[in-house]
Amino acid sequence: MSGLITSSLARKVVMALSGLFLVIFLVLHVSINLASVISPDFFNEASHFMGYNPIVQYAMQPILIIGVIVHFVMGFVLEAKNRSARGISYAKYQGSANASWVSRNMIYSGLVILAFLGLHFYDFWVHEMTYKYIEANPEDPTRYYAETVEKFAPFWRTIIYVVSFGLLGLHLWHGFQSSFQSMGVNNKYTPAIKKFTKLFAVVVPLIFAFIALYHHLNPITH
Amino acid sequence: MKIYLKIWRQKSAATKGSMVQYTLDGVESDMSFLEMLDVLNEDLINKGEEPVEFDHDCREGICGTCSLMINGRPHGPDSRITVCQLHMRSFSDGDTIVIEPWRAKAFPVIKDLIVDRTAFDRIQQAGGYISVNTSGRPVDANAIPIEKDAADASFNAATCIGCGACVAACKNASAMLFTSAKVSQFALLPQGQVEAADRVLNMVRQMDLEGFGNCTNTGACEVECPKGISLENIARMNREYLAASVKG
Numbered sequence: 001m002s003g004l005i006t007s008s009l010a011r012k013v014v015m016a017l018s019g020l021f022l023v024i025f026l027v028l029h030v031s032i033n034l035a036s037v038i039s040p041d042f043f044n045e046a047s048h049f050m051g052y053n054p055i056v057q058y059a060m061q062p063i064l065i066i067g068v069i070v071h072f073v074m075g076f077v078l079e080a081k082n083r084s085a086r087g088i089s090y091a092k093y094q095g096s097a098n099a100s101w102v103s104r105n106m107i108y109s110g111l112v113i114l115a116f117l118g119l120h121f122y123d124f125w126v127h128e129m130t131y132k133y134i135e136a137n138p139e140d141p142t143r144y145y146a147e148t149v150e151k152f153a154p155f156w157r158t159i160i161y162v163v164s165f166g167l168l169g170l171h172l173w174h175g176f177q178s179s180f181q182s183m184g185v186n187n188k189y190t191p192a193i194k195k196f197t198k199l200f201a202v203v204v205p206l207i208f209a210f211i212a213l214y215h216h217l218n219p220i221t222h
Numbered sequence: 223m224k225i226y227l228k229i230w231r232q233k234s235a236a237t238k239g240s241m242v243q244y245t246l247d248g249v250e251s252d253m254s255f256l257e258m259l260d261v262l263n264e265d266l267i268n269k270g271e272e273p274v275e276f277d278h279d280c281r282e283g284i285c286g287t288c289s290l291m292i293n294g295r296p297h298g299p300d301s302r303i304t305v306c307q308l309h310m311r312s313f314s315d316g317d318t319i320v321i322e323p324w325r326a327k328a329f330p331v332i333k334d335l336i337v338d339r340t341a342f343d344r345i346q347q348a349g350g351y352i353s354v355n356t357s358g359r360p361v362d363a364n365a366i367p368i369e370k371d372a373a374d375a376s377f378n379a380a381t382c383i384g385c386g387a388c389v390a391a392c393k394n395a396s397a398m399l400f401t402s403a404k405v406s407q408f409a410l411l412p413q414g415q416v417e418a419a420d421r422v423l424n425m426v427r428q429m430d431l432e433g434f435g436n437c438t439n440t441g442a443c444e445v446e447c448p449k450g451i452s453l454e455n456i457a458r459m460n461r462e463y464l465a466a467s468v469k470g
Contacts, residue, residue, distance in 0.1 A: 082394035085435030094294035099440035184461030
């Protein structure tokens with residue numbers, strides 16, 4: 001079993017499993033976000049549930065944070081090992097002749113997403129923790145919609161979000177289907193998995209970007 | 223044709239190397255790439271210079287010895303061939319061709335364009351075999367029924383010639399296509415089942431010990447493999463490895 005923790009193949013599986021877990025989380029996230037465009041009341045309800053339900057707060061949230069940390073720490077570890085495995089670099093290397101740009105640059109799309117997560121955590125998670133635990137404000141199930149729309153008032157923040165969603169799409173384009181290969185799934189379902197990956201990598205970031213732009217263009221007027 | 227060459231020259235494993243430029247006139251389009259290098263070496267010898275050392279053997283695409291990175295691609299611009307099958311008609315008059323050895327920490331340069339690929343031998347020795355007792359009463363291999371699909375997949379994996387193009391092409395210098403082909407060719411056959419778990423665990427352990435990188439599923443290896451070894455083999459190795467690890 002010790003090899004299962006330290007081997008190259010095990011590291012691939014860790015990347016795959018944590019990545020797939022984050023994909024599932026994205027589905028939940030985009031669904032709730034979409035409610036902010038369709039039904040602000042439902043968005044408030046859902047956000048309040050996520051913010052105060054003990055299972056979400058004390059079980060799912062820590063698991064999610066661990067999932068994110070595992071994915072990017074392992075990503076860095078693998079990148080460092082892979083770079084050192086080359087030794088002397090080629091004077092001429094035609095990477096584009098045999099592999100896609102996205103598959104070769106996962107570290108860069110990943111780094112942008114990580115930087116975005118820093119801003120995103122500051123915008124929403126830090127704000128939420130401060131509101132609930134530091135300022136110890138009372139529960140207010142109606143505040144979420146207005147707070148969200150207000151976040152997208154500055155143009156710069158909206159643009160950073162939209163660009164980051166673009167990079168998220170690129171990351172998913174390779175990562176989603178790649179995680180199946182890493183776990184040993186390459187069979188008659190693989191073409192379908194690859195097609196679904198492309199659909200997912202385009203549609204989900206587009207919805208995220210649409211929501212950000214929608215709130216920027218439709219501020220709450222008092 | 224007049225060809226401009228930039229070739230990696232390195233006196234020995236212990237010394238530092240560098241790219242050296244050569245100009246070669248009178249190159250014929252029907253020359254093989256290795257013949258072109260032979261002509262260059264004749265020129266160098268006639269001038270009293272050290273010829274360029276490069277690996278080659280069968281010159282018919284089956285031994286996997288001719289390991290050259292040509293213009294940033296293993297075995298040059300054409301697909302599904304080794305360097306000895308590459309011809310100068312793939313290039314034009316006045317072209318500059320950059321020739322480098324395979325680059326991987328696990329494949330140290332011995333001299334010029336020759337690298338030490340014994341890391342592959344050690345991976346093979348770690349489990350790429352089946353133990354058969356020679357009792358004097360051999361059983362005809364054809365007497366064991368094998369599903370056609372499995373036999374074909376095993377044979378396809380066994381066509382790997384161990385050239386190392388997969389490692390050279392991979393941005394991570396990963397040897398997973400090679401190792402997985404060697405794992406697969408046995409894992410798919412009933413004779414290979416007995417030692418399947420130990421085989422995959424030991425071969426992967428050796429692969430990691432040699433210092434190859436990790437696969438990130440870019441698929442570059444599959445594209446550059448002269449024998450068209452498929453990524454399905456890597457998935458099979460991953461399955462075999464997980465199953466063997468969980469079994470303990």
